[in-house]
Amino acid sequence: MLPYKSLIQVDRNTPVTLHIQVCNSFIVLITNGTLQPSDVLPSSRMLAELIGINRNTVKLAYEELISQGWAESVERKGVFVLSGLPIQPKIKLPETNKNSRSQEAFIWTNQFENSVPGDNFQHTVLTIDDGFPDVRLAPIDPLMREYRSLSRKFFGKNFLKYGSSRGSEHLRHSISNYLSNTRGLVVPVEDMLITKGSQMGIYLAAQLLLQPADYIAVGTSNYCFADDTFRYSGANLLRIPVDGNGMDVNYLEDILKHKKIRAVYTIPHHHFPTTVTMSMERRLKLLNLAKEYRFAVIEDDYDFDFHYDNKPYLPLASIDHNHNVIYIGSISKTFAPALRVGFMTGPPAFIEAASSLRQLIDKQGDTLLEEAFAVMYDNGEMERHFRKSLKIYKQRRNLFCQLLKSDFEGIIEFKVPEGGLGVWSNFDQSIDLIKMSENALKKGLYIGNGNFYKNESFSTNALRMGFASMEENEMTAALGILKTILR
Amino acid sequence: MLPYKSLIQVDRNTPVTLHIQVCNSFIVLITNGTLQPSDVLPSSRMLAELIGINRNTVKLAYEELISQGWAESVERKGVFVLSGLPIQPKIKLPETNKNSRSQEAFIWTNQFENSVPGDNFQHTVLTIDDGFPDVRLAPIDPLMREYRSLSRKFFGKNFLKYGSSRGSEHLRHSISNYLSNTRGLVVPVEDMLITKGSQMGIYLAAQLLLQPADYIAVGTSNYCFADDTFRYSGANLLRIPVDGNGMDVNYLEDILKHKKIRAVYTIPHHHFPTTVTMSMERRLKLLNLAKEYRFAVIEDDYDFDFHYDNKPYLPLASIDHNHNVIYIGSISKTFAPALRVGFMTGPPAFIEAASSLRQLIDKQGDTLLEEAFAVMYDNGEMERHFRKSLKIYKQRRNLFCQLLKSDFEGIIEFKVPEGGLGVWSNFDQSIDLIKMSENALKKGLYIGNGNFYKNESFSTNALRMGFASMEENEMTAALGILKTILR
Numbered sequence: 013m014l015p016y017k018s019l020i021q022v023d024r025n026t027p028v029t030l031h032i033q034v035c036n037s038f039i040v041l042i043t044n045g046t047l048q049p050s051d052v053l054p055s056s057r058m059l060a061e062l063i064g065i066n067r068n069t070v071k072l073a074y075e076e077l078i079s080q081g082w083a084e085s086v087e088r089k090g091v092f093v094l095s096g097l098p099i100q101p102k103i104k105l106p107e108t109n110k111n112s113r114s115q116e117a118f119i120w121t122n123q124f125e126n127s128v129p130g131d132n133f134q135h136t137v138l139t140i141d142d143g144f145p146d147v148r149l150a151p152i153d154p155l156m157r158e159y160r161s162l163s164r165k166f167f168g169k170n171f172l173k174y175g176s177s178r179g180s181e182h183l184r185h186s187i188s189n190y191l192s193n194t195r196g197l198v199v200p201v202e203d204m205l206i207t208k209g210s211q212m213g214i215y216l217a218a219q220l221l222l223q224p225a226d227y228i229a230v231g232t233s234n235y236c237f238a239d240d241t242f243r244y245s246g247a248n249l250l251r252i253p254v255d256g257n258g259m260d261v262n263y264l265e266d267i268l269k270h271k272k273i274r275a276v277y278t279i280p281h282h283h284f285p286t287t288v289t290m291s292m293e294r295r296l297k298l299l300n301l302a303k304e305y306r307f308a309v310i311e312d313d314y315d316f317d318f319h320y321d322n323k324p325y326l327p328l329a330s331i332d333h334n335h336n337v338i339y340i341g342s343i344s345k346t347f348a349p350a351l352r353v354g355f356m357t358g359p360p361a362f363i364e365a366a367s368s369l370r371q372l373i374d375k376q377g378d379t380l381l382e383e384a385f386a387v388m389y390d391n392g393e394m395e396r397h398f399r400k401s402l403k404i405y406k407q408r409r410n411l412f413c414q415l416l417k418s419d420f421e422g423i424i425e426f427k428v429p430e431g432g433l434g435v436w437s438n439f440d441q442s443i444d445l446i447k448m449s450e451n452a453l454k455k456g457l458y459i460g461n462g463n464f465y466k467n468e469s470f471s472t473n474a475l476r477m478g479f480a481s482m483e484e485n486e487m488t489a490a491l492g493i494l495k496t497i498l499r
Numbered sequence: 500m501l502p503y504k505s506l507i508q509v510d511r512n513t514p515v516t517l518h519i520q521v522c523n524s525f526i527v528l529i530t531n532g533t534l535q536p537s538d539v540l541p542s543s544r545m546l547a548e549l550i551g552i553n554r555n556t557v558k559l560a561y562e563e564l565i566s567q568g569w570a571e572s573v574e575r576k577g578v579f580v581l582s583g584l585p586i587q588p589k590i591k592l593p594e595t596n597k598n599s600r601s602q603e604a605f606i607w608t609n610q611f612e613n614s615v616p617g618d619n620f621q622h623t624v625l626t627i628d629d630g631f632p633d634v635r636l637a638p639i640d641p642l643m644r645e646y647r648s649l650s651r652k653f654f655g656k657n658f659l660k661y662g663s664s665r666g667s668e669h670l671r672h673s674i675s676n677y678l679s680n681t682r683g684l685v686v687p688v689e690d691m692l693i694t695k696g697s698q699m700g701i702y703l704a705a706q707l708l709l710q711p712a713d714y715i716a717v718g719t720s721n722y723c724f725a726d727d728t729f730r731y732s733g734a735n736l737l738r739i740p741v742d743g744n745g746m747d748v749n750y751l752e753d754i755l756k757h758k759k760i761r762a763v764y765t766i767p768h769h770h771f772p773t774t775v776t777m778s779m780e781r782r783l784k785l786l787n788l789a790k791e792y793r794f795a796v797i798e799d800d801y802d803f804d805f806h807y808d809n810k811p812y813l814p815l816a817s818i819d820h821n822h823n824v825i826y827i828g829s830i831s832k833t834f835a836p837a838l839r840v841g842f843m844t845g846p847p848a849f850i851e852a853a854s855s856l857r858q859l860i861d862k863q864g865d866t867l868l869e870e871a872f873a874v875m876y877d878n879g880e881m882e883r884h885f886r887k888s889l890k891i892y893k894q895r896r897n898l899f900c901q902l903l904k905s906d907f908e909g910i911i912e913f914k915v916p917e918g919g920l921g922v923w924s925n926f927d928q929s930i931d932l933i934k935m936s937e938n939a940l941k942k943g944l945y946i947g948n949g950n951f952y953k954n955e956s957f958s959t960n961a962l963r964m965g966f967a968s969m970e971e972n973e974m975t976a977a978l979g980i981l982k983t984i985l986r
Contacts, residue, residue, distance in 0.1 A: 028680045032810055036683030036817070043783065043818035080812060081779050097783065117823045118795040119761065120708050122848060124855035134662040134866065136654060147659035152650040156643050163639040167623060172634035172835035175621040193515045196523030208695070208861035215860045221607050241859045274606065292568050296530065296584065308605040323519060325567065330523070331530035336604045348659035350866045361609060368611035372728045373702045373860060374695035379621065379837045381865075 014046065016054060017062045030065055034073035035080070042082055042093055053083065053091045123244070130237070131460070133349075138490050139458040142285070143434025143478035149401045150348040154393050158384035171380040177371040178363075179206020179355075180382035186389035187355050195316065197330040197339070199357045205366050206377055208352035210314050213340035214238050214277075216356065216366040217310050221275045222247040229267070229276040231259055233470040235284040238277055238312065247274070251469045254283055258290025261297045268305045275308040281324055282315040282432040285465045285476045289430070295328055302336035308358075309337045317346050317398060318480075319431035320406040335359050343385065346398065353377070353385060405433060405480045408487065412479035415491050423498050433480035439473045448497055457493040501533065503541060504549045517552055521560035522567075529569055529580055540570065540578045610731070617724070618947070620836075626945040627977050629772070630921025630965040636888045637835040641880050645871040658867040664858040665850075666693020666842075667869035673876035674842050682803065684817040684826070686844045692853050693864055695839035697801050700827035701725050701764075703843065703853040704797050708762045709734040716754070716763040718746055720957040722771040725764055725799065734761070738956045741770055745777025748784045755792045762795040768811055769802040769919040772952045772963045776917070782815055789823035795845075796824045804833050804885060805967075806918035807893040822846050830872065833885065840864070840872060892920065892967045895974065899966035902978050910985055920967035926960045935984055944980040 020037040022030050041047045053059075056074065060067040074091050077083040085091050133141060162168035171180070178184070184201045191197040207213045214237075222228060224246030230239060231254040239249060250267060253260045259278055267273065276298065280290035290298075302309050311328045329339035335358075342354035356366060370376075388394045413428045413435065425438040439445060439462075449461035462475050482490060507524040509517050528534045540546075543561065547554040561578050564570040572578050620628060649655035658667070665671070671688045678684040694700045701724075709715060711733030717726060718741040726736060737754060740747045746765055754760065763785065767777035777785075789796050798815045816826035822845075829841035843853060857863075875881045900915045900922065912925040926932060926949075936948035949962050969977060 023680065033680075033683075035810075036813060039813055039818060040683055044820040076810065080810075097780075116846065116848070117790065117821045118708075118793050120795065120849070121710065122707075122852050124852040127852075127855040127858075129664060129855065130661065130858055130862070132663045133660040134657045136657060144660065147656050150659060152659070153647060156647045156650070160640060160643045163643070169634050170621040170623060172637060172639070172837045173620040173631065174617065174836045176619045177616060193510070193520075196520075196527055211859070212861040220609075221605075223608065237859060237862075244856070244859055293584075303604065306605050308607065323522075323563065323567075326523060326526055331526060333531040334604045349661045350659045350863065352861055352863070352865060359603065361603070362607070365609050365611040365614075368614040368616065369731070371614075371617055372698070372724060372731055374699040374839055375617070375724075376837065376839070378839060378865070378868075 016059060020063050022065060031069045031072035035076040038077055039082055047093050049093050049097045050095045051093045137458045138456055138486060140490050141478040141481055142460060142476040144349060144481050145346060146481040147348045151393055151397050155384055155388060158387045159380060162380055162383055171383050175376055175379045177367045177376045179377050180379050180386060182386040183382040186386040190389060195326050195330050203357055203360050203363050205356045205363050206382055207354040207356050209344040209354045210312060210340045210342040213354055213356035214241050216369055217338050218242050218245045219369060220365055221308055226274045227271060229264055229273050233286055236464060256288055258283060258288055258294055261294045265301055273307050275310055277310045279312045280328055281313055287429045287432050287436045292325060299332055303334040311337050311339050314342050314345050315432050318433060321430045408479045412487055419495050434476040434478045437475050437477045441473055451497045452493060455493045457490055503546060507550050509552060518556045518559035522563040525564055526569055534580050536580050536584045537582045538580045624945045625943055625973060625977050628965040628968055629947060629963040630919060631836060631968050632833060633968040634835045638880055638884050642871055642875060645874045646867060649867055649870055658870050662863055662866045664854045664863045666864050667866050667873060669873040670869040673873040677876060682813050682817050690844055690847050690850050692843045692850050693869055694841040694843050696831040696841040697799060697827045697829040700841055700843035701728050703856055704825050705729050705732045706856060707852055708795055713761045714758060716751055716760050720773055723951060743775055745770060745775055745781055748781045752788055760794050762797055764797045766799045767815055768800055774916050774919055774923045779812060786819055790821040798824050798826050801829050801832050802919050805920055808917045895966045899974055906982050921963040921965045924962050924964045928960055938984045939980060942980045944977055
């Protein structure tokens with residue numbers, strides 16, 4: 013007899029009745045070949061004793077097995093596995109052998125074999141991230157208050173049903189107003205799509221614009237998940253140098269003369285990772301080139317809301333009178349990264365296609381959350397949050413840069429950023445960032461090793477160091493640890 | 500002089516200061532060519548009067564324009580648009596001409612030109628949907644309580660930061676337990692990915708499994724957004740007949756003998772739309788074929804939690820000892836459609852690749868919400884919700900079928916479904932469903948017209964009629980309206 017005591021285990025602390033648990037266990041034994049067609053099952057008395065349950069429970073389990081067509085009862089002989097079942101030969105313990113699981117039972121091409129997952133920042137270790145907001149400042153409570161209050165209302169409950177893949181119309185209104193007020197960008201509500209953070213905007217744009225072997229121009233240094241997204245579309249990346257005035261559009265122009273480019277991806281306001289801002293001359297020239305050569309400009313403006321000294325230039329989208337720009341923004345960056353809400357605007361037909369693709373990807377967003385955000389815009393809560401965090405981030409930037417200057421002279425070179433949440437820090441060549449990162453972790457500080465910013469044409473010994481998510485005491489502690497390692 | 504009174508409008512009820520608003524307006528006029536290089540700007544006194552603001556505000560706006568490099572001040576002559584600006588020739592009012600916007604400024608291929616958006620159900624009209632849960636039953640309040648309570652905790656705030664693209668580990672644990680308890684499906688936490696509803700599982704599987712011109716087998720009738728997703732991957736659909744015992748696997752076997760198929764998409768438990776359940780014989784045969792011909796089985800099990808009479812068969816995944824099955828499920832369907840949380844399991848390398856692709860699509864889910872769901876599983880709240888709604892849905896099914904039988908004899912033919920949230924209703928050929936749907940709406944009832952279920956090989960005069968989302972009085976009202984239309 014099979015070792016039923018170990019093969020069939022029941023758990024009294026689950027919602028599933030015991031007899032169904034026993035029945036399910038037998039099905040697994042039958043289908044994995046441990047029990048073969050025509051095998052006899054143990055008597056209900058014996059099994060009940062073995063696994064310590066009531067005999068009637070076993071009887072119920074057998075009845076269920078029989079009614080489901082797995083077994084048959086033969087009078088005065090017992091219960092047997094059905095003889096006609098098309099069962100495969102016995103497999104030897106496949107579940108416990110981890111290796112056999114990774115052998116592929118079906119044929120597919122793994123395009124992601126060497127892909128590197130993004131870091132998980134949901135730990136409590138002291139962290140110098142690469143420029144994230146401080147989630148402790150996010151007004152989650154007011155947001156949830158609106159969420160609950162909406163969910164209790166007759167009309168509010170409707171936002172829990174299937175809705176539009178474009179996202180909440182209310183939130184599109186609120187963001188449209190906000191864009192118009194803050195950056196002179198007039199977007200009709202129907203030309204906007206609510207996304208899951210700016211990453212979804214990049215993905216949708218890439219999928220719609222790029223066919224395999226198409227060219228897209230990106231910065232020599234660039235946001236690596238954007239690069240990966242374009243590569244996933246099958247496109248070739250053309251690297252355009254980025255200097256102190258942003259992307260070198262003259263270099264781009266030379267390429268355009270002999271190569272068809274489908275799109276240019278750019279982060280004119282605080283380029284990622286180096287934080288430079290594109291000059292107004294280059295912005296105008298880029299738009300003129302886009303018009304002449306009929307390519308799309310994907311403008312990733314994740315950072316517009318953060319500026320401390322001067323007012324920022326208007327986005328390309330605001331002065332794009334020929335409609336070449338697909339404009340992508342995010343609330344996640346200003347609120348909390350794990351609350352994935354962003355937006356995307358562009359020509360009407362393009363936004364319509366993006367909504368159709370989005371429908372295939374995940375149908376729609378969390379409309380009730382989107383509605384709650386819309387209320388937060390309308391009642392000024394978002395505005396208060398922006399103002400408050402901007403003031404705090406400015407103080408943190410000042411302190412951070414002051415500490416970098418006083419304690420890391422000759423080791424770290426940087427420019428005080430006018431906006432954004434990170435400092436582009438060039439480390440002296442003698443410093444091994446990988447070792448530094450490892451040593452820091454041993455002392456309780458998480459800091460990147462710079463690999464995230466490197467690509468086939470960019471390998472500066474540098475890091476983006478985020479200052480916004482640390483309070484004063486955390487900042488001094490973090491930089492204190494770094495100092496002991498580097499000195 | 501230009502009609503500045505209409506060209507420059509200011510809004511005192513926005514967070515942006517007036518002088519920035521004026522400055523931004525001028526930038527737009529300069530970049531769209533309304534103002535040309537070397538043009539003179541109106542005097543501050545004149546403009547202040549024209550648009551009704553303080554003269555000093557205009558002065559500030561001009562200073563901003565100058566500092567941003569758009570204009571220059573010439574002593575005793577006034578402020579001029581900078582002469583060296585690379586401005587394009589004037590465009591005639593492009594913003595107001597809707598048609599010019601839809602002409603494409605850049606080259607792209609619209610694959611979604613004829614795509615049909617899913618219905619928006621976020622209205623308050625009396626509705627017979629195609630089998631959705633009643634969102635009024637969803638325990639949103641306890642969920643939000645957990646969400647807020649987590650967000651106030653030191654460790655809880657971390658879930659607002661960037662995290663894993665696989666989703667909350669806690670929720671993966673909870674769902675893993677739940678799958679093990681309810682359907683004997685043992686899934687290691689690392690082989691699970693939290694998705695945005697089952698649609699994202701379908702999309703990820705399609706993208707990873709299918710290359711252009713690959714074949715995927717699907718039911719003759721099928722969930723149309725799954726069909727669209729496979730087509731978007733470039734795959735060809737092979738239609739397999741579905742009868743009262745589910746997908747005809749013998750038909751599939753014949754095809755396999757002369758055609759390579761990469762994957763089979765199936766909904767063995769309550770096939771969509773016809774609600775039939777696949778027989779155990781066919782399930783075993785399908786798995787054997789998958790093993791022999793090395794194709795993947797995408798098992799969409801959106802409906803497992805709803806069964807009223809017998810216990811359902813175990814999913815294919817539970818008896819898939821060769822690991823051919825990619826198993827997709829959803830919490831959205833049991834809770835609230837707009838709360839997009841689902842899961843996907845499969846071979847480890849496959850789930851890892853799916854997580855990498857998911858990272859490019861939207862980075863990650865709302866981890867704090869996922870944590871809150873996990874707590875709801877752990878503290879039994881989800882279980883209570885399932886039990887409660889199952890009881891209510893059973894009553895509603897019974898009443899709905901009783902009304903269908905008594906009031907629509909000879910018009911609607913149907914079988915009482917053992918589970919699920921909808922009744923597959925075959926209408927008499929004399930009934931024009933499109934007209935019916937239009938007439939119903941005039942009387943205040945939304946009901947589909949059947950087009951959603953049709954495809955190039957399936958065109959039955961039938962509808963899925965959802966009973967779960969209507970309370971008793973709504974149900975009698977809805978069917979009452981339908982009756983007056985059809986009789």
